[in-house]
Amino acid sequence: MADTDHTGERPDKRPGPGGGILMGRPFGVPVYVSPSWFLVAALITWVFGDQLDRVLPDLGPARYLVSLFFAVAFYASVLVHELAHTVAALRYRLPVRRIQLQFFGGVSEIEKESETPGREFVLAFVGPLLSLLLAGAFYLGMNAVEAGTVPGVLLAGLMISNLLVAAFNLLPGLPLDGGRMLRAVIWGITGKPMAGTVAAAWVGRGLAVAVLLGLPMITHTGLLGAPGEEVGGMSTVMDALLAAILAAIIWTGAGNSLRMARLREHLPELRARALTRRAVPVEHATPLSEALRRANAHGARAIVVVDGQGEPNAIVRESAIASVPEHRRPWVAVSSLAQDLTDGMKVSAELAGEELLDRLRATPATEYLVVEAGGEVYGVLSTLDVEKAFVKAMARPRP
16 A cells, blocks of 8 residues: 655666556556565455455355555546655646556656755655545445445445545655655754755654554464454464564665665766866768877867867777777777767757756767757767766765
8 A cells, every 4th residue: 555656766767668457548647557466465355355255244255346546446436646755746847757556556657856945845745535435435436335245345345445545645754655745844944955854754764664563462462453463364473464564565666766865966066067078070081099199188088079160979888999009090080989969869968967857868878969058069078978977976975
């Protein structure tokens, strides 16, 4: 039932296109079902089937078909929860990479941070709000049908499950929605988003410890049933395993939130102009040895291939230069080692931070031509230099 809404993955790397089975694209956002969902669906079918056998013993083996329908309907409710986050994100012009339904709920992968704490609060709150509204709708439906029937039991189960989803996600610790709401409140009070993230992440870690210790204790003391009995078809050992998995998810998510916040805090330090290597222009037929001589003479660390009018149309790849033995360099033309420029490989010298990384992600390459506002060549930007600068910034002690 955990709903961990990510505001972006690693900004320096694009996630894989898969992540499960593509189910559709509501609002243009792809929805994937992770293979782990089928394991959970089977578990829910088994557990809910045993409960149905106690309430509706006449169903026989058909109870497992009803239980499977419940599992699907429950995850449809989780999808509605995630779509609430997605619609709010799109309303605030925040791109959503995808929605994934997985082992313990769903994930909405939102690529950018909210601009204000108010928007962050709304973005987090709409998910639990939709779960509460669904619980209310299922409650009304339950009262509209005859008690003790299959529809009545299904509606009651869906009402309770959505209440649990809402209550769990309102817990005030990252990566849960309640943690993002707490982060927004602290951000609004202090004016510092990092302060809100740190506080909400540590509360999340405290919640992880509480879940790890609390759920088995509740089972052992019999608050959910007589001590030592199986509760809902699951033994005490299963409850302890469930608690450990939930605690691990919350702890890891809190840590990831801290890492992502620190990452975004350092993003403004990544500036195309500061990271760009000085480049020397050469023509296509220039021998590599001569191009390197010119580069050394001008203190340049990159080579740009230009046409007869001096317009750049290719970049000599650093890895290609390293692969040519020194004794062969006078006989190798730079054009054979160059990568043709595309529009996506030309970036503005003024780009910085997340905007720069977004541009690099849009057109994956090893080197990019950096140009001034008027189109003049400023130099060459290597992705290796960007990665090194980022690692250095992350390792720098914070004041």
